[in-house]
Amino acid sequence: MSMYGYLFRRLLGTIPVMLVVAVFIFLMLRLTPSDPAAIIAGDNATTEQVAQIRSQLGLNRPMIEQFFIWSGNVLTGDFGESFFFKKTVASLIGERIEPTLSLALFTILIAVLVAVPLGVLAAHRHGSWIDRIVMGFSVLGFSVPVFVVGYLLIYLFAVWLNWLPVQGYQRISEGVGGWVQRLILPSLTLSVIYIALIARMTRTSVLEVLSEDYIRTARAKGQNERTVLFRHALRNAAVPIVTVIGLGIALLIGGVVVTESVFTIPGLGRLTVDAVLARDYPTIQAVILLFSFVYVMINLAVDMLYTLLDPRIRY
Amino acid sequence: MKMLRNAILAAAFTAGLAVAAPPAMAQTTLRVVMHSDLKILDPIWTTAYIVRNHGYMIYDTLLAQDEKGAIKPQMVEKYETSADKKTYTFTLREGLLWHDGKPVSSEDCIASIKRWAVKDSLGQKMMTYVASIDAVDAKTFTIKLKEPTGLVELGLSKPSSNVPFMMPKRVADTDPNKQIEDFTGSGPFVFVKDEWKPGDKTVYVKFDKYKPRSEPASGLTGGKIAKVDRVEWRAISDAQQAINALQKGEIDFIEAPSHDLLPTLKNDPNVTVFVSPLAKNQYVFRPNTLHKPFDNPKIRHALWYAFNQEDFLMATIGDENYIKPCKALFICDTPLASTKGMDGLLTSNAKKAQELLKEAGYDGTPVLLMHSTDLKVLTNLAPVAKSLMEKAGFKVDMQSMDWQTLVARRAKKDPPSAGGWNAFLTSWVAADVMNPISTAYVNAGCDKASFGWPCDEKLEKLRSDFASETDPAKQKAIAEEVQLRVIEYTPEIPVGEWVAPVAMRKNVKGYLTSPVPVLWNVEITK
Numbered sequence: 001m002s003m004y005g006y007l008f009r010r011l012l013g014t015i016p017v018m019l020v021v022a023v024f025i026f027l028m029l030r031l032t033p034s035d036p037a038a039i040i041a042g043d044n045a046t047t048e049q050v051a052q053i054r055s056q057l058g059l060n061r062p063m064i065e066q067f068f069i070w071s072g073n074v075l076t077g078d079f080g081e082s083f084f085f086k087k088t089v090a091s092l093i094g095e096r097i098e099p100t101l102s103l104a105l106f107t108i109l110i111a112v113l114v115a116v117p118l119g120v121l122a123a124h125r126h127g128s129w130i131d132r133i134v135m136g137f138s139v140l141g142f143s144v145p146v147f148v149v150g151y152l153l154i155y156l157f158a159v160w161l162n163w164l165p166v167q168g169y170q171r172i173s174e175g176v177g178g179w180v181q182r183l184i185l186p187s188l189t190l191s192v193i194y195i196a197l198i199a200r201m202t203r204t205s206v207l208e209v210l211s212e213d214y215i216r217t218a219r220a221k222g223q224n225e226r227t228v229l230f231r232h233a234l235r236n237a238a239v240p241i242v243t244v245i246g247l248g249i250a251l252l253i254g255g256v257v258v259t260e261s262v263f264t265i266p267g268l269g270r271l272t273v274d275a276v277l278a279r280d281y282p283t284i285q286a287v288i289l290l291f292s293f294v295y296v297m298i299n300l301a302v303d304m305l306y307t308l309l310d311p312r313i314r315y
Numbered sequence: 316m317k318m319l320r321n322a323i324l325a326a327a328f329t330a331g332l333a334v335a336a337p338p339a340m341a342q343t344t345l346r347v348v349m350h351s352d353l354k355i356l357d358p359i360w361t362t363a364y365i366v367r368n369h370g371y372m373i374y375d376t377l378l379a380q381d382e383k384g385a386i387k388p389q390m391v392e393k394y395e396t397s398a399d400k401k402t403y404t405f406t407l408r409e410g411l412l413w414h415d416g417k418p419v420s421s422e423d424c425i426a427s428i429k430r431w432a433v434k435d436s437l438g439q440k441m442m443t444y445v446a447s448i449d450a451v452d453a454k455t456f457t458i459k460l461k462e463p464t465g466l467v468e469l470g471l472s473k474p475s476s477n478v479p480f481m482m483p484k485r486v487a488d489t490d491p492n493k494q495i496e497d498f499t500g501s502g503p504f505v506f507v508k509d510e511w512k513p514g515d516k517t518v519y520v521k522f523d524k525y526k527p528r529s530e531p532a533s534g535l536t537g538g539k540i541a542k543v544d545r546v547e548w549r550a551i552s553d554a555q556q557a558i559n560a561l562q563k564g565e566i567d568f569i570e571a572p573s574h575d576l577l578p579t580l581k582n583d584p585n586v587t588v589f590v591s592p593l594a595k596n597q598y599v600f601r602p603n604t605l606h607k608p609f610d611n612p613k614i615r616h617a618l619w620y621a622f623n624q625e626d627f628l629m630a631t632i633g634d635e636n637y638i639k640p641c642k643a644l645f646i647c648d649t650p651l652a653s654t655k656g657m658d659g660l661l662t663s664n665a666k667k668a669q670e671l672l673k674e675a676g677y678d679g680t681p682v683l684l685m686h687s688t689d690l691k692v693l694t695n696l697a698p699v700a701k702s703l704m705e706k707a708g709f710k711v712d713m714q715s716m717d718w719q720t721l722v723a724r725r726a727k728k729d730p731p732s733a734g735g736w737n738a739f740l741t742s743w744v745a746a747d748v749m750n751p752i753s754t755a756y757v758n759a760g761c762d763k764a765s766f767g768w769p770c771d772e773k774l775e776k777l778r779s780d781f782a783s784e785t786d787p788a789k790q791k792a793i794a795e796e797v798q799l800r801v802i803e804y805t806p807e808i809p810v811g812e813w814v815a816p817v818a819m820r821k822n823v824k825g826y827l828t829s830p831v832p833v834l835w836n837v838e839i840t841k
Binding site: 032033043046084162167271 | 361362719
């Protein structure tokens with residue numbers, strides 16, 4: 001099968017996946033004990049006022065009718081209007097993409113730049129104190145919750161050393177300096193778990209490759225250790241590392257929810273939390289659909305990358 | 316060595332960014348963290364407090380209450396009552412303008428009153444007395460009554476949700492059940508819609524053409540002078556982060572700092588913690604009168620003996636500086652406050668409660684008590700209630716859920732076994748519960764009453780009597796009768812008052828003592 005054929009089939013395969021996600025999210029929201037109308041109406045509202053709002057939002061219609069109206073609109077690219085903000089969901093998401101994308105990119109960049117060399121170093125010095133420190137950090141990175149790391153970094157760099165702001169986000173259009181400055185702490189916070197994950201995987205993969213004959217051959221030919229490690233070992237160990245990085249990007253979706261809340265970043269994670277707390281159905285549905293789509297696309301991209309990293313892989 | 320060098324370089328880079336960052340914002344921008352994010356913009360359409368606070372930024376009211384609760388003219392220059400107390404004549408102040416530069420007129424005010432009165436419970440009651448509202452000229456209008464009532468002044472000066480904010484006629488003509496889309500007000504600040512980013516910030520700028528009253532500001536009355544050029548409401552949902560940001564000077568003011576974090580702020584020389592004596596709140600226990608066991612008033616009455624206020628207050632607020640056990644139904648230190656009929660009640664007399672339950676024939680039906688877990692000021696209320704009720708002989712099935720689920724569930728009239736409920740606890744802003752008309756849980760109008768649906772002709776008769784009375788002394792006497800009937804019938808139980816302090820940087824001055832947070836008069840000094 002040609003690469004394009006495979007790509008086409010995979011893209012086609014996303015349609016039933018998205019459909020299942022849509023049905024699942026829609027049902028889950030409707031079946032949970034919640035009522036956006038009661039939340040919107042406020043504490044002083046009477047039962048009658050709540051019922052009026054429910055009717056305006058169309059929540060008194062049969063569930064199946066609500067589903068067909070929503071899915072029909074989604075197919076035409078209309079994700080509806082937020083129950084709360086009086087803005088279209090598309091515009092709400094549009095406003096929130098930049099902060100989340102910035103945070104995700106910074107996080108992955110930091111994670112890869114730190115974790116891959118650490119993992120290679122740990123494999124190279126297998127059994128040494130460096131290896132033990134890296135592995136110890138990995139266990140710690142996995143174990144400590146994101147918000148704890150966040151608070152610790154805030155205390156250290158923002159409150160105590162006064163180097164960085166405590167919270168907030170500055171758009172890139174308002175200045176690159178401020179944009180970077182406000183992304184450092186949240187990205188560092190979020191990257192800790194990915195550094196742990198990627199460093200561990202890199203170490204294991206490189207360690208396995210280092211015992212291969214071709215590595216011994218490279219060394220016997222007199223190549224320096226750096227070339228052996230990064231050109232021969234790392235390249236051959238790349239497939240599982242890329243898989244983990246790909247999974248890591250997908251896992252980021254969960255991480256940004258917490259990190260954006262702690263650091264007050266108005267991104268998609270924050271939007272998701274706010275929408276869930278307020279039972280803003282149209283927004284929740286659209287954001288989950290978007291996240292699912294991104295997840296599917298990342299998996300596809302990782303599969304495509306395999307063929308570049310390992311020419312033996314063919315679809 | 317290289318690692319060390321790289322670490323130093325990274326630190327230098329970070330520090331460099333900090334230095335290269337833009338300078339702090341101009342001193343005339345007040346950066347505020349309110350108690351929640353602003354999502355809805357129509358203060359008549361919803362009763363949410365954050366929308367009410369938004370309303371006070373951009374709208375004005377005809378009448379208002381000062382810091383002592385006295386009703387005074389605000390947008391009106393004067394108002395007069397006819398000798399038979401059946402006609403009110405209001406005359407607007409000269410020079411009042413909408414944010415679009417057009418003058419405020421009688422027609423605008425009439426449309427605003429009518430829209431408010433459709434939504435607000437006090438407004439609805441007031442309108443049952445109103446024969447007509449007519450414009451006399453551009454600056455004068457009358458409210459003619461079928462019979463005298465004290466509700467006109469009380470309603471038009473109502474300090475909390477729904478506040479009768481004045482809007483231009485074209486806006487006020489919007490169907491009350493639909494949200495407005497034009498946010499033109501006549502208040503001291505202008506809403507900047509283009510900069511409104513839900514989940515991030517809400518922006519207001521000073522309205523240069525606002526004409527403040529000449530009297531000094533007091534409560535919600537007097538000169539509303541915007542002393543900063545711009546106000547930004549920043550949406551910081553994490554309580555600890557809001558405190559960090561205040562201490563670092565990234566924000567200037569927090570409307571509702573968490574009580575457990577106040578000691579940190581009190582030790583900070585750059586921060587002031589201010590307790591407005593009017594920023595009171597009242598915890599209440601609300602039984603559902605539709606279902607067993609609380610369909611029996613005698614069983615509900617036993618709760619007055621089961622509970623004590625100190626336990627609730629210490630479990631939630633936990634600091635004696637911010638709590639006040641107060642048995643008065645209509646808020647201590649306010650005109651209608653009274654402890655009449657409260658002797659021996661709210662003292663956790665378990666023995667007496669057990670006797671009453673026995674007399675009432677309580678058969679051990681479990682009480683489904685809804686426990687909200689995510690709002691810090693409410694979280695510990697239900698466990699305390701459960702403990703005290705069990706000591707009194709009740710069986711309690713406490714079910715934990717987030718507040719929004721509770722809000723949805725309390726609207727259900729189904730039996731507890733079918734997704735309904737028996738009781739929950741909540742907190743009211745004092746301004747909402749200072750008289751028998753605006754206090755939602757005293758409304759015993761059956762289906763028209765709030766969740767819990769008490770149905771009591773006697774209580775409704777007393778509320779009507781209060782509405783028809785214009786003499787404050789007689790109003791107070793009726794309010795006491797209401798309180799006695801509430802004790803007997805038990806549509807709610809007050810379980811203590813608490814105050815919510817605000818926190819601000821030391822250079823923020825002029826914050827007013829008011830029942831709701833308002834930001835006019837606030838300035839940032841050098």
